[in-house]
Amino acid sequence: xxxxxxxxxxxxxxxxxxxxxxxYIKLIQTHISWVFLTGNFVYKIKKPVDFxxxxxxxxxxxxxxxxxxxxxxRLFSPEIYIGVSPVNKFGYNIKINGPGETIExxxxxxxxxxxxxxxxxxxxxxxxxxxxxxxxxxxxxxxxKTKTLTDPFSxxxxxxxxxxxxxxxxxxxxxxGRMIDEQTFExxxxxxxxxxxxxxxxxxxxxxxxxVKWCHGDLHSGNIFVVDNKIYIFDAIEFNExxxxxxxxxxxxxxLMDLEFRHRRFLSDYFLKRYIEKTGDEDVKRxxxxxxxxxxxxxxxxxxxxxxxxxxPDFEKKESQDIAKLYFQKALEYARTF
Numbered sequence: 211x212x213x214x215x216x217x218x219x220x221x222x223x224x225x226x227x228x229x230x231x232x233x234y235i236k237l238i239q240t241h242i243s244w245v246f247l248t249g250n251f252v253y254k255i256k257k258p259v260d261f262x263x264x265x266x267x268x269x270x271x272x273x274x275x276x277x278x279x280x281x282x283x284r285l286f287s288p289e290i291y292i293g294v295s296p297v298n299k300f301g302y303n304i305k306i307n308g309p310g311e312t313i314e315x316x317x318x319x320x321x322x323x324x325x326x327x328x329x330x331x332x333x334x335x336x337x338x339x340x341x342x343x344x345x346x347x348x349x350x351x352x353x354x355k356t357k358t359l360t361d362p363f364s365x366x367x368x369x370x371x372x373x374x375x376x377x378x379x380x381x382x383x384x385x386x387g388r389m390i391d392e393q394t395f396e397x398x399x400x401x402x403x404x405x406x407x408x409x410x411x412x413x414x415x416x417x418x419x420x421x422v423k424w425c426h427g428d429l430h431s432g433n434i435f436v437v438d439n440k441i442y443i444f445d446a447i448e449f450n451e452x453x454x455x456x457x458x459x460x461x462x463x464x465x466l467m468d469l470e471f472r473h474r475r476f477l478s479d480y481f482l483k484r485y486i487e488k489t490g491d492e493d494v495k496r497x498x499x500x501x502x503x504x505x506x507x508x509x510x511x512x513x514x515x516x517x518x519x520x521x522x523p524d525f526e527k528k529e530s531q532d533i534a535k536l537y538f539q540k541a542l543e544y545a546r547t548f
Contacts (some may be wrong), residue, residue, distance in 0.1 A: 215258065218314055219298065221304035222246050227304040228253070229295065241515040242266065247321055253306065254317040261515065263377055264449040276315045277332060278448040285352055286426070286443040291317040316335070322442060328431035332472050342481045348441045350488060356424040359417070365455035366422035368406065368413040374452060375402055378507055385514045387479055389531055390538040398507065401545040405500050411502055412496060416457050421491070425461035427454040430468040462463045463501030471506070471540055503544035510537035
């Protein structure tokens with residue numbers, strides 16, 4: 211598998227591998243994907259990994275989740291998601307949509323200007339309340355289309371929330387002493403478990419009132435473009451319904467946490483105020499710090515996972531480790547408030 215992966219990545223560095231003319235080739239890595247920017251199009255390959263909460267370990271599974279990714283994300287940004295293409299090998303030649311045996315699949319997307327990603331615009335002070343209003347409208351439109359879950363045994367219920375936290379703690383345990391100290395780990399764990407125990411009725415009410423839906427699942431500023439005053443949301447979770455199906459409070463808490471992490475509290479407060487005005491969902495405030503803690507903890511975990519990825523350069527690992535520490539510290543801050 212390692213040899214085939216190296217061969218594939220080597221081929222993706224060559225212009226002749228692509229099915230469209232390329233202006234340049236730039237690789238961006240996440241803990242689960244290789245993303246190749248080519249000027250006009252983006253080609254995303256899922257890494258052959260199994261982290262428990264996602265399983266891309268076989269070609270068929272990667273094909274399935276590539277198709278699912280396009281299906282889900284077209285609900286947000288149909289202009290971006292073009293489709294799924296095979297990567298084929300014939301002799302020594304590897305080409306997207308070429309002849310021969312299929313060795314991989316790519317999600318093909320329209321490339322938008324990378325300097326218009328919301329995280330970059332936030333750092334430059336170019337995101338205002340009008341942008342937040344447009345983003346909220348886009349999200350509420352999505353929530354109106356997606357399926358609502360009310361069964362107490364369905365994904366998104368309190369049992370799912372408990373399971374997701376359990377998996378988070380299990381994964382992060384191995385990073386104690388490297389990215390999170392034992393005292394912080396135990397404190398957050400205790401506060402989280404106590405909150406879920408004491409608020410069973412609140413979780414149940416949210417489910418019955420229709421606030422549990424198939425959500426974006428990864429709603430932070432790095433997954434949002436703002437181009438020509440239009441909002442493009444991408445990279446919604448497709449690989450695990452236990453992570454995608456959640457209270458909308460969990461979904462928007464990710465965005466709010468991200469804004470606060472980037473020292474844009476006024477935008478977080480504004481977005482929450484407008485959300486409540488448009489939905490009448492006053493109870494969301496009782497859950498937000500709990501879910502902000504969850505989202506900060508997950509970001510810490512995700513950055514931690516890159517430490518063990520052999521394809522990630524050492525300088526990136528060091529950067530990810532430092533970022534993970536900051537997110538775990540943020541999770542601790544939220545845990546002290548609920």
